[in-house]
Amino acid sequence: MADKLKFAFYWNASCGGCEIAVLDINEKILDVAALADIVLWPVALDFKYHHVRALADGSIDVSFINGSIRNSEQKEIVELLREKSKVVVAFGSCAHLGGIPALANLCSRAEIFDRAYRETPSTVNPENVLPRPRTRVPEGELELPVFFDHVYRLDEVIPVEYYVPGCPPTPSMIAEAVTAIATGKLPPVGTVFGSARTVCDSCRRTKEEKKVKAFHRIHEVEADPERCFLEQGIICAGPATRDGCGTLCLNANMPCRGCFGPPDGVADQGARLLSALATLVDSKDLDEIQGLIDQVVDPAGYFYRFGMSSSLLKHKVLRPERTAAAQGETMAQAAAAAEEGRGSR
Amino acid sequence: MSELTTGSAAAGSASEYEPKIVGFLCNWCAYTAADLAGIARIKYPDNIRIVRVMCTGRVEPTFVLKALSAGADAVLVAGCHPGGCHYQEGNYKAYKRTLLLQSMLPQFGIEKERFRLEFVASSEGEKFARVVGDMVAKIKELGPLSGAGTRLAALDGFFAADARMEGGVNLG
Numbered sequence: 372m373a374d375k376l377k378f379a380f381y382w383n384a385s386c387g388g389c390e391i392a393v394l395d396i397n398e399k400i401l402d403v404a405a406l407a408d409i410v411l412w413p414v415a416l417d418f419k420y421h422h423v424r425a426l427a428d429g430s431i432d433v434s435f436i437n438g439s440i441r442n443s444e445q446k447e448i449v450e451l452l453r454e455k456s457k458v459v460v461a462f463g464s465c466a467h468l469g470g471i472p473a474l475a476n477l478c479s480r481a482e483i484f485d486r487a488y489r490e491t492p493s494t495v496n497p498e499n500v501l502p503r504p505r506t507r508v509p510e511g512e513l514e515l516p517v518f519f520d521h522v523y524r525l526d527e528v529i530p531v532e533y534y535v536p537g538c539p540p541t542p543s544m545i546a547e548a549v550t551a552i553a554t555g556k557l558p559p560v561g562t563v564f565g566s567a568r569t570v571c572d573s574c575r576r577t578k579e580e581k582k583v584k585a586f587h588r589i590h591e592v593e594a595d596p597e598r599c600f601l602e603q604g605i606i607c608a609g610p611a612t613r614d615g616c617g618t619l620c621l622n623a624n625m626p627c628r629g630c631f632g633p634p635d636g637v638a639d640q641g642a643r644l645l646s647a648l649a650t651l652v653d654s655k656d657l658d659e660i661q662g663l664i665d666q667v668v669d670p671a672g673y674f675y676r677f678g679m680s681s682s683l684l685k686h687k688v689l690r691p692e693r694t695a696a697a698q699g700e701t702m703a704q705a706a707a708a709a710e711e712g713r714g715s716r
Numbered sequence: 717m718s719e720l721t722t723g724s725a726a727a728g729s730a731s732e733y734e735p736k737i738v739g740f741l742c743n744w745c746a747y748t749a750a751d752l753a754g755i756a757r758i759k760y761p762d763n764i765r766i767v768r769v770m771c772t773g774r775v776e777p778t779f780v781l782k783a784l785s786a787g788a789d790a791v792l793v794a795g796c797h798p799g800g801c802h803y804q805e806g807n808y809k810a811y812k813r814t815l816l817l818q819s820m821l822p823q824f825g826i827e828k829e830r831f832r833l834e835f836v837a838s839s840e841g842e843k844f845a846r847v848v849g850d851m852v853a854k855i856k857e858l859g860p861l862s863g864a865g866t867r868l869a870a871l872d873g874f875f876a877a878d879a880r881m882e883g884g885v886n887l888g
């Protein structure tokens with residue numbers, strides 16, 4: 372190959388696991404290094420944004436971008452990478468679907484802020500020191516990125532060619548994507564790597580009759596390693612999740628949490644899982660049904676653990692007058708807590 | 717999509733607020749009951765848009781979420797009484813899904829009264845009219861889900877402000 376390819380790796384709202392996943396391909400990373408020059412990789416290499424700005428448009432062959440979009444810095448950099456790249460790959464659940472960070476869409480920005488800077492038990496902030504978008508210091512004005520009201524998946528902000536799913540993507544999934552790029556055998560734009568079917572289709576646990584008389588959370592019971600989790604009353608996202616991970620969690624006797632997102636043709640992963648779960652309830656007594664359904668705690672958290680930004684509802688929103696009331700409450704609670712803290716110290 | 721998603725926001729004036737309710741009615745009972753209510757000239761509010769389905773068991777949770785996210789203020793699913801479903805268990809299935817959806821919706825700031833399941837036999841035209849009347853009254857109390865000052869409008873507001881990178885952290 373005459374010219375080496377140019378790759379960029381970038382992170383947004385994420386945990387760092389996707390970066391580790393890239394390193395986890397072990398000696399294959401050398402193949403990547405032989406194949407491509409890396410022009411940006413904040414976790415491992417010291418390139419600056421102005422180096423990227425200096426590149427010609429479209430000169431990066433592939434940008435692998437992980438993490439969801441939560442603030443204005445992330446938006447600015449992914450827009451820059453879009454301009455400079457021929458192909459953008461949404462890498463990992465957060466870029467693909469919103470991921471764990473997008474569970475914050477069940478709270479308002481004000482609630483998150485209050486929680487982080489005023490309410491957590493470990494916060495001691497008697498002087499109410501708070502970050503501000505702009506701060507004047509003797510040397511001039513400092514600026515922080517704007518914290519958005521909503522957590523976005525990557526393709527809500529820039530167009531994306533391919534998706535590599537997973538929290539984090541598995542080494543074989545990464546190898547598959549890199550091989551496709553290296554050999555020029557790219558699938559149609561919009562392809563999500565992995566299978567079109569569900570995790571259940573590959574799961575080798577015994578499946579008999581899907582009927583349950585009680586729901587359990589995984590930490591409450593000793594799970595039978597041979598039997599379908601759902602049949603044991605343990606919530607498993609397998610029926611609503613794209614296959615392709617090699618049933619990793621199931622092999623470790625953990626139910627699928629849904630990190631690969633919905634399979635082809637499913638509009639809303641949570642609704643699909645909700646439907647599968649409700650149907651398990653083995654009763655025709657309306658009160659007993661209610662009792663069983665009540666055992667499912669935090670349904671939104673289970674159903675949209677990785678897919679909140681791709682869900683139909685997307686975000687918790689209260690009507691304005693209720694938001695005001697709720698906010699008044701948290702502020703009053705914070706004030707009361709601060710008062711109490713002062714008294715006891 | 718190369719911009720932060722923007723949806724649609726229809727303006728609605730609160731004084732003459734007329735809720736939009738999507739009704740999924742089972743062909744064998746509730747739909748016939750709605751017909752009967754019409755033939756018998758029983759008066760009920762015209763806020764309901766009816767979709768005929770073969771059984772309440774056909775109403776997937778996705779349909780309900782889609783309706784609520786596309787501007788409906790509420791969704792009614794109505795079908796055969798327990799024991800009366802033409803496909804044996806469709807209405808039990810609907811009941812189970814309904815309860816689970818009702819427990820999830822408030823996590824998104826949507827009152828559970830906005831999604832209702834009712835059993836209405838084909839002879840119960842009166843009941844159908846009463847259920848719709850009740851529901852319209854209740855939703856009028858709760859207020860709109862789309863239009864100015866509502867959930868969808870607030871979401872649109874977020875998206876627009878975020879796209880302009882405005883706002884910063886609100887320090888209260």
Ligand code: SF4
Binds near residue numbers: 599600601602
């Ligand atoms: S629900 Fe979970 S445990 Fe059961 S077959 Fe599907 S993936 Fe396997």
Ligand code: SF4
Binds near residue numbers: 618
């Ligand atoms: S089993 Fe489910 S949660 Fe686990 S890696 Fe596979 S898709 Fe992700």
Ligand code: FES
Binds near residue numbers: 771773795800802803
């Ligand atoms: S046929 Fe009416 S609810 Fe199933």
